[in-house]
Amino acid sequence: MPAAFPKIPQIQFEGPKSRNPFAFKHYNPTELVEGKSMKDHLRFSVVYWHTMCGTGSDMFGWGTWNRPWDRGTRENSIERAKRRVPVFFEFCEKLGAPFYAWHDRDVAPHGTTPRESNRYLDAIAKLLKEHQKASGVRLLWGTAQNFVHPRYMHGAATSCNADAFAFAAAQVKRALELTHELKGEGYVFWGGREGYSSLLNTDLKREMDHLGAFMHMAVDYKKKIGFTGPFYIEPKPKEPTKHQYDSDAAACLNFLREYRLLPHFKLNLETNHATLAGHSMQHELEVAGAAGALGSIDANSGDMFLGWDTDQFPTDLYLTAQCMLTILKYGGLTTGGTNFDAKLRRESVDPEDLFHAHIGGMDTFARGLKIAAAIRKDGRLNEFVKGRYRSWDSGIGKLIEKRKVGFKELEAYALKKGEITSSESGRQEYLENLFNEFI
Ligand code: XUL
Ligand code: CO
Numbered sequence: 001m002p003a004a005f006p007k008i009p010q011i012q013f014e015g016p017k018s019r020n021p022f023a024f025k026h027y028n029p030t031e032l033v034e035g036k037s038m039k040d041h042l043r044f045s046v047v048y049w050h051t052m053c054g055t056g057s058d059m060f061g062w063g064t065w066n067r068p069w070d071r072g073t074r075e076n077s078i079e080r081a082k083r084r085v086p087v088f089f090e091f092c093e094k095l096g097a098p099f100y101a102w103h104d105r106d107v108a109p110h111g112t113t114p115r116e117s118n119r120y121l122d123a124i125a126k127l128l129k130e131h132q133k134a135s136g137v138r139l140l141w142g143t144a145q146n147f148v149h150p151r152y153m154h155g156a157a158t159s160c161n162a163d164a165f166a167f168a169a170a171q172v173k174r175a176l177e178l179t180h181e182l183k184g185e186g187y188v189f190w191g192g193r194e195g196y197s198s199l200l201n202t203d204l205k206r207e208m209d210h211l212g213a214f215m216h217m218a219v220d221y222k223k224k225i226g227f228t229g230p231f232y233i234e235p236k237p238k239e240p241t242k243h244q245y246d247s248d249a250a251a252c253l254n255f256l257r258e259y260r261l262l263p264h265f266k267l268n269l270e271t272n273h274a275t276l277a278g279h280s281m282q283h284e285l286e287v288a289g290a291a292g293a294l295g296s297i298d299a300n301s302g303d304m305f306l307g308w309d310t311d312q313f314p315t316d317l318y319l320t321a322q323c324m325l326t327i328l329k330y331g332g333l334t335t336g337g338t339n340f341d342a343k344l345r346r347e348s349v350d351p352e353d354l355f356h357a358h359i360g361g362m363d364t365f366a367r368g369l370k371i372a373a374a375i376r377k378d379g380r381l382n383e384f385v386k387g388r389y390r391s392w393d394s395g396i397g398k399l400i401e402k403r404k405v406g407f408k409e410l411e412a413y414a415l416k417k418g419e420i421t422s423s424e425s426g427r428q429e430y431l432e433n434l435f436n437e438f439i
Helices: 038-042 048-053 078-095 114-135 162-181 204-225 249-258 271-276 281-290 317-329 352-378 380-388 395-401 407-417 428-437
Strands: 044-047 099-103 138-143 186-190 231-234 265-270 294-298 338-340
Touching: 038 352, 044 048, 044 078, 044 352, 048 078, 048 099, 078 114, 078 352, 114 138, 114 162, 138 162, 162 186, 162 204, 186 204, 186 265, 186 294, 204 231, 204 249, 231 249, 231 294, 249 265, 249 281, 265 271, 265 281, 271 281, 271 294, 281 294, 281 317, 294 317, 317 352, 338 352, 352 380, 380 428, 395 407
Parallel strands: 044 099, 044 338, 099 138, 138 186, 186 231, 231 265, 265 294, 294 338
Antiparallel strands: none
């Protein structure tokens, strides 16, 4: 098969002065930051669904992209799916992305029965294995697409119809096996349609119990097949449903604790999902990090003027610097990665736009990493935060933290003290200026 991107060279690091649009200005894979290479810090990953299966369609219009490699094949055919595999790996190799991610039903088409779908998936699995081996590109995570087919219209594990639960389980079983076969580093559960559109027709408690049971079955099966990578839950508050059960990091952690699943899961946090939940991405990362559950990130961004999941490529240095500051604070990405769950704009119709988008995302994260490392090296921000809590390092604060005192002793302390006389600035504006020094 001829090259899909014949005019695009291998993307190299050329440094900040370069004006070559097909070069990295900041992502230098071998450059060390805090003693670790950028490649190992960032663990970039390309998604199969947007990159190969996106068409540029939206809810008001047809696809606009008309990819040359799809021409002459039918939509949703195994021929088209097979053609896409080498194109995808050529893209990852030219970009120098070490990882990728898929849903079962985007690498391979839907069959008319689960048996036929499995056959299609098996045929594609063979190709994926060959191309992974030849290219060295590894699987960051796999997942099952349990939301497109009409059988999942009421949800999958949380459907009112037990058959949908069974079909979803069958699908996840096979997707997990394939992730294991392809040496995936982890496995993701995104809720899809696990939520509700109306409480009038919904037994919320029963649906949540079913979701808990589903996840326990997945954990059991993971152990059975010997898959040792982490499971991730990906929070999202709405879209397609009005309320998704995995609405944000805190809701996911609560669900995992309630159903005694926390030891088996971490979170895969996505920027645009955080925005939809009314949070910053850094907030979600902090919440997950504090619970020891910061697993992986879906790197994209939303549009502040649009209320839906626009999945744009990240280009904002403040965003990536904040993300990397928290990620470094919690020890960095280990099994997880920086996964571009992002898509081109509908008007970006050329295959080369895929390169511009990913190069931009990678450079923005590389700069974010360098900025975060510089802020940490400078130390003023950290010192400020540490100093702000100094009342806990000795005296009454230390006694409280050590649980050496209770309400009785604290009442006596307050009565004796009379009033809190010191008033100390939070210095937000000063800290915002300090942050800007490094941008
Ligand atoms: C949907 C989304 C998914 C998950 C994987 O908004 O982010 O693509 O990342 O199912
Ligand atoms: Co995602």
